Amino acid sequence: MSLQKAEVEKIAHLARISLSEADIPLYTHHLSNILAFVEQMNQIDTASLTPMAHPLDATARLRPDIVSETNQRDHFQTIAPQVEAGLYLVPKVIE
Amino acid sequence: MHNKTLTELAQALQQRQCSSVELTHYFLNRIERYNAQLNSFITVTTEVALAQAHAADQRLQSGQADRLTGIPMAHKDIFCTQGIKTSCGSKILDNFIAPYNATVVEKCQATGLVMLGKTNMDEFAMGSSNETSYYGPVKNPWDLQAVPGGSSGGSAAAVAARLTPIATGTDTGGSIRQPAALCGLTGLKPTYSLVSRYGMIAFASSLDQGGPIGLTAQDVALLLNVLAGFDTRDSTSLAHPPEDYQSHLNDSLAGIKIGLPREYFGEGLSSDIGQVLETAIKELEQAGATCHDIHLPNTALAVPAYYIIAPAECSSNLSRFDGVRFGYRCQDPSDIIDLYKRSRGEGFGAEVKRRIMIGTYALSAGYYDAYYLQAQKIRRLISQDFANAFKEVDVILGPTSPTTAFNLGEKTDDPVKMYLSDIYTIPVNLAGLPALSIPVGFIKQRPVGMQLIGNYLREAQLLNIAHQYQQRTAWHKQIPPQFT
Numbered sequence: 001m002s003l004q005k006a007e008v009e010k011i012a013h014l015a016r017i018s019l020s021e022a023d024i025p026l027y028t029h030h031l032s033n034i035l036a037f038v039e040q041m042n043q044i045d046t047a048s049l050t051p052m053a054h055p056l057d058a059t060a061r062l063r064p065d066i067v068s069e070t071n072q073r074d075h076f077q078t079i080a081p082q083v084e085a086g087l088y089l090v091p092k093v094i095e
Numbered sequence: 096m097h098n099k100t101l102t103e104l105a106q107a108l109q110q111r112q113c114s115s116v117e118l119t120h121y122f123l124n125r126i127e128r129y130n131a132q133l134n135s136f137i138t139v140t141t142e143v144a145l146a147q148a149h150a151a152d153q154r155l156q157s158g159q160a161d162r163l164t165g166i167p168m169a170h171k172d173i174f175c176t177q178g179i180k181t182s183c184g185s186k187i188l189d190n191f192i193a194p195y196n197a198t199v200v201e202k203c204q205a206t207g208l209v210m211l212g213k214t215n216m217d218e219f220a221m222g223s224s225n226e227t228s229y230y231g232p233v234k235n236p237w238d239l240q241a242v243p244g245g246s247s248g249g250s251a252a253a254v255a256a257r258l259t260p261i262a263t264g265t266d267t268g269g270s271i272r273q274p275a276a277l278c279g280l281t282g283l284k285p286t287y288s289l290v291s292r293y294g295m296i297a298f299a300s301s302l303d304q305g306g307p308i309g310l311t312a313q314d315v316a317l318l319l320n321v322l323a324g325f326d327t328r329d330s331t332s333l334a335h336p337p338e339d340y341q342s343h344l345n346d347s348l349a350g351i352k353i354g355l356p357r358e359y360f361g362e363g364l365s366s367d368i369g370q371v372l373e374t375a376i377k378e379l380e381q382a383g384a385t386c387h388d389i390h391l392p393n394t395a396l397a398v399p400a401y402y403i404i405a406p407a408e409c410s411s412n413l414s415r416f417d418g419v420r421f422g423y424r425c426q427d428p429s430d431i432i433d434l435y436k437r438s439r440g441e442g443f444g445a446e447v448k449r450r451i452m453i454g455t456y457a458l459s460a461g462y463y464d465a466y467y468l469q470a471q472k473i474r475r476l477i478s479q480d481f482a483n484a485f486k487e488v489d490v491i492l493g494p495t496s497p498t499t500a501f502n503l504g505e506k507t508d509d510p511v512k513m514y515l516s517d518i519y520t521i522p523v524n525l526a527g528l529p530a531l532s533i534p535v536g537f538i539k540q541r542p543v544g545m546q547l548i549g550n551y552l553r554e555a556q557l558l559n560i561a562h563q564y565q566q567r568t569a570w571h572k573q574i575p576p577q578f579t
Binding site for chain 2: 008011012013014015016017018019027030031033034035037038039040041042044046049050051052053054055056058060061063072075076078079080081082088090091092093
């Protein structure tokens with residue numbers, strides 16, 4: 001499995017990661033090597049196997065729908081990069 | 096003082112031979128003296144430690160102490176500590192002061208353990224050598240040219256150099272056991288979800304598990320008693336009744352059946368490690384255990400499957416680091432997409448970016464079945480291998496790592512080569528089983544670790560075998576010469 005530069009750029013965009021032009025060749029090389037390495041899985045016939053998502057095949061536990069946490073907005077926002085009037089600030093999203 | 100086990104330290108505290116404040120000062124002094132050489136701590140929490148030690152001394156005086164009250168310890172910097180920097184070894188969390196405590200941290204506090212600091216680690220626990228940390232690599236106390244293993248390399252180096260009596264770690268593909276092996280320590284990865292994952296920064300949620308790294312099986316058992324237990328705040332937490340992991344340490348090994356998987360002793364294992372293990376196996380046989388050849392035929396598929404499953408889960412888990420609510424934000428973003436992309440591009444290191452991108456690719460339209468679903472089916476095969484083996488034997492024995500500690504820089508240029516150093520530990524995480532590593536010898540002054548894998552929730556049995564081995568040998572008592 002060998003990735004092309006354009007594919008790596010697309011994956012980086014989907015993953016919301018900026019890559020510098022200079023770094024792309026090395027990422028392309030490393031990611032291609034990793035995909036080539038995992039390719040050996042395809043030699044195995046797994047048609048009869050059920051996928052295993054959880055080591056103990058457990059399902060999510062349910063709990064009663066009651067409030068268990070208090071609102072700590074101010075506390076949590078003390079570590080935010082930029083806040084104003086209790087809101088997280090980001091660049092303008094809607095024109 | 097620094098060579099005492101937890102049991103001996105607890106006794107010294109309870110008999111007033113020393114106070115917790117004295118003990119804490121003693122280890123803080125060792126950290127100050129030696130940490131610059133090792134880089135094993137990201138943050139040393141002197142003030143918190145002394146305040147906790149004072150409180151512990153009051154508990155000891157008033158007769159309200161628990162078994163481990165007043166004993167110093169260290170937490171891997173993946174566990175959230177309220178009011179204290181929790182970096183996960185990453186630039187993106189370099190400014191992150193956790194607003195709450197991990198359950199593991201809370202349990203340690205409640206029993207009166209004293210936190211000396213937060214230990215260095217591979218960034219987001221992605222690495223096998225501690226070289227992906229934003230805070231620089233950790234050195235192996237046995238040889239400063241060598242890596243300590245990873246990702247819990249800071250915890251392992253700190254315990255091996257006796258800068259802390261014990262530490263926590265986490266293990267997603269071997270990150271407790273491999274550094275324990277490379278640093279000559281006892282490290283236990285419990286059954287998946289025996290220890291709460293609440294407040295343990297997530298890497299791959301179906302694989303991550305916290306556990307102790309210490310000098311002896313008994314020490315590890317004592318800390319596991321504190322760490323294990325059901326937690327409503329972890330949606331996958333096991334509802335398993337509390338156990339005393341010390342209670343079976345002295346059981347006889349007579350009748351215990353140990354399986355030796357041929358796949359763990361074949362091609363890829365350094366031959367001198369094979370010889371060291373042979374000697375350790377004979378020791379266990381003399382203690383009454385019997386050994387049997389077994390097969391885990393799909394072992395070679397574990398690392399490929401893991402490098403789809405773990406990146407897939409990490410690409411999802413790490414999407415929360417977006418520069419909006421906490422952590423690093425890039426300068427002057429032009430729009431929201433630029434904010435996300437540059438905050439992440441500048442905040443994450445190369446290995447983390449590689450894994451997020453592999454995961455993103457494996458989960459993207461058109462590739463999901465070929466990669467992610469196939470990997471989950473292989474995971475089933477690996478798990479079935481173990482289930483079949485446990486019909487024949489009680490525990491499985493093999494190497495923890497294919498080599499002893501490698502040199503700094505030796506594998507950093509080739510991610511796949513680095514991944515293969517976890518070939519014997521990764522299958523255990525895929526199946527969710529408990530396993531530990533204990534020191535069983537040295538090759539060229541570098542420690543060799545032996546791995547014992549148990550069936551689900553058989554931690555006590557693993558610790559029993561490890562303890563019996565340690566009663567007959569002295570490998571766990573060796574101290575790196577520069578840190579005596």
